[in-house]
Amino acid sequence: MDLVITYDVNTTTPEGQRRLRDVAKICEGYGYRVQQSVFEVVCRNTDKVRLIAALATTIDPAHDSVRIYRLPTSALDTVEHLGKPRHRAPRDPLIL
Amino acid sequence: MDLVITYDVNTTTPEGQRRLRDVAKICEGYGYRVQQSVFEVVCRNTDKVRLIAALATTIDPAHDSVRIYRLPTSALDTVEHLGKPRHRAPRDPLIL
Numbered sequence: 319m320d321l322v323i324t325y326d327v328n329t330t331t332p333e334g335q336r337r338l339r340d341v342a343k344i345c346e347g348y349g350y351r352v353q354q355s356v357f358e359v360v361c362r363n364t365d366k367v368r369l370i371a372a373l374a375t376t377i378d379p380a381h382d383s384v385r386i387y388r389l390p391t392s393a394l395d396t397v398e399h400l401g402k403p404r405h406r407a408p409r410d411p412l413i414l
Numbered sequence: 415m416d417l418v419i420t421y422d423v424n425t426t427t428p429e430g431q432r433r434l435r436d437v438a439k440i441c442e443g444y445g446y447r448v449q450q451s452v453f454e455v456v457c458r459n460t461d462k463v464r465l466i467a468a469l470a471t472t473i474d475p476a477h478d479s480v481r482i483y484r485l486p487t488s489a490l491d492t493v494e495h496l497g498k499p500r501h502r503a504p505r506d507p508l509i510l
Binding site: 322326353354355374378379383385386387390397398399400401 | 418420421448449450452466469470473475476477478479480481482483484485486493494495496497498499
């Protein structure tokens with residue numbers, strides 16, 4: 319399935335800055351960063367469950383926000399964009 | 415149609431800070447902010463064309479990035495999220 323993950327992490331505290339780094343690191347394990355706080359992810363449902371579980375235990379739900387958008391099949395291949403393009407195609411193999 | 419608009423604007427210059435404000439203001443005319451640089455938009459195709467045209471003339475394509483994700487019909491009604499919820503439902507009337 320094709321997903322877009324967006325997040326806002328409150329970085330006014332050192333703990334928040336740590337959470338921001340941790341959220342990015344988790345997302346890097348599942349997809350490609352296309353903007354500062356936006357990842358495009360191609361994965362199976364089991365990976366999605368794992369990804370969401372990892373994010374849920376990392377963020378502070380009172381201060382942070384993560385949104386998970388499920389796109390139609392293969393929609394990540396034809397995302398409309400303006401300005402700087404992404405660096406990798408969403409279905410490129412992940413290098414971890 | 416249901417859209418998610420995400421953007422990164424390079425704010426290292428005063429011009430970039432102005433572009434960031436302008437991009438946010440344009441998006442506010444079409445949908446609801448759900449994160450710092452993420453808007454959810456419910457609109458017709460003609461509005462989408464207008465929105466993209468306005469954004470295209472506002473950003474600096476060498477330094478900024480806007481991505482437009484089209485979701486399945488009504489998908490904005492059931493977005494998965496963690497942490498802080500959005501303040502408004504995506505189909506609430508816009509107050510301009």
